[in-house]
Amino acid sequence: MILSVDSLCVHIGGREILHNLSLTFPEGRRTAVIGPNGAGKSTLLRSAAGLCTEYDGRIALNGQDIRCMDRQQLARLLAILPQGAAAPADTTVRELVDYGRFPYRHWFRRADGKADREAVEWALSVTHLESLQNRQVQTLSGGERQRAFLAMALAQKPKILLLDEPTTYLDIAHQLEVMQIVTDINKNYHMTIIMVLHDINHALQYSDEVAVLKDKRIWAQGRPGEVLTADLLADVFRVQADVFTNRLGAKVLCPVALVHPAH
Numbered sequence: 637m638i639l640s641v642d643s644l645c646v647h648i649g650g651r652e653i654l655h656n657l658s659l660t661f662p663e664g665r666r667t668a669v670i671g672p673n674g675a676g677k678s679t680l681l682r683s684a685a686g687l688c689t690e691y692d693g694r695i696a697l698n699g700q701d702i703r704c705m706d707r708q709q710l711a712r713l714l715a716i717l718p719q720g721a722a723a724p725a726d727t728t729v730r731e732l733v734d735y736g737r738f739p740y741r742h743w744f745r746r747a748d749g750k751a752d753r754e755a756v757e758w759a760l761s762v763t764h765l766e767s768l769q770n771r772q773v774q775t776l777s778g779g780e781r782q783r784a785f786l787a788m789a790l791a792q793k794p795k796i797l798l799l800d801e802p803t804t805y806l807d808i809a810h811q812l813e814v815m816q817i818v819t820d821i822n823k824n825y826h827m828t829i830i831m832v833l834h835d836i837n838h839a840l841q842y843s844d845e846v847a848v849l850k851d852k853r854i855w856a857q858g859r860p861g862e863v864l865t866a867d868l869l870a871d872v873f874r875v876q877a878d879v880f881t882n883r884l885g886a887k888v889l890c891p892v893a894l895v896h897p898a899h
């Protein structure tokens with residue numbers, strides 16, 4: 637399942653947010669979308685998920701325009717974990733994950749089918765939430781809550797998973813845990829992952845492709861190790877960075893200082 641964005645222009649409140657943006661997300665790969673605050677990363681993800689419908693251009697799944705799909709049809713192919721997702725009060729983890737089955741339900745069929753139960757069990761299992769399934773979502777820690785929302789998106793059994801800053805507010809161990817779960821899902825189930833990340837080193841370590849957004853446009857795109865350089869960080873983020881090789885032999889960028897504008 638290939639997600640392609642062609643000549644995408646988004647205006648919100650009379651302001652241009654994305655300008656003539658074209659991009660193809662490779663099937664079965666993990667793509668990191670990075671860029672400064674306000675570059676339009678969330679808008680790109682929300683548009684691709686059908687949540688932002690006021691745009692010019694074309695967004696397609698395997699060549700089919702998403703505007704020609706109804707909400708349930710799109711949700712069987714693509715799931716999004718948005719920033720700051722909130723659960724209704726008094727919802728248990730299992731109930732939350734079960735909401736992820738909405739693309740497969742009809743108004744006249746409320747009862748759970750076998751496929752629904754299996755999808756919920758699977759989503760709870762890959763996110764290591766079995767023991768927490770009867771807890772109220774509002775009692776979970778930040779890391780546990782993030783896994784619960786991830787499980788809800790997975791219960792949709794999508795071909796493509798969109799994650800908007802999935803590690804925000806998590807400590808470093810829980811950040812790595814979420815990134816590892818996402819990597820396992822990608823490897824074991826061939827699910828395409830598209831994730832907005834702020835941590836450049838997560839993009840280096842956990843993605844196969846990177847798309848860099850700046851000033852409403854794609855600034856650079858390609859393999860993370862080639863695209864993410866000290867020069868790019870200076871150009872895009874105005875940050876000086878040192879480059880290291882870590883103990884796994886992987887490239888690491890360490891931000892050191894702001895680039896001072898030339899006088």
Ligand SMILES: Nc1ncnc2c1ncn2[C@@H]1O[C@H](COP(=O)(O)OP(=O)(O)OP(=O)(O)O)[C@@H](O)[C@H]1O
Nearest residue numbers: 648649653671672673674675676677678679680832
């Ligand atoms: N509903 C909205 N109403 C008005 N402006 C909006 C709306 N949604 C987004 N914007 C504006 O569009 C621009 C891009 O926002 P977006 O959230 O897509 O950026 P981002 O790259 O994801 O930023 P961040 O890294 O800070 O999350 C911002 O200037 C934002 O204020």
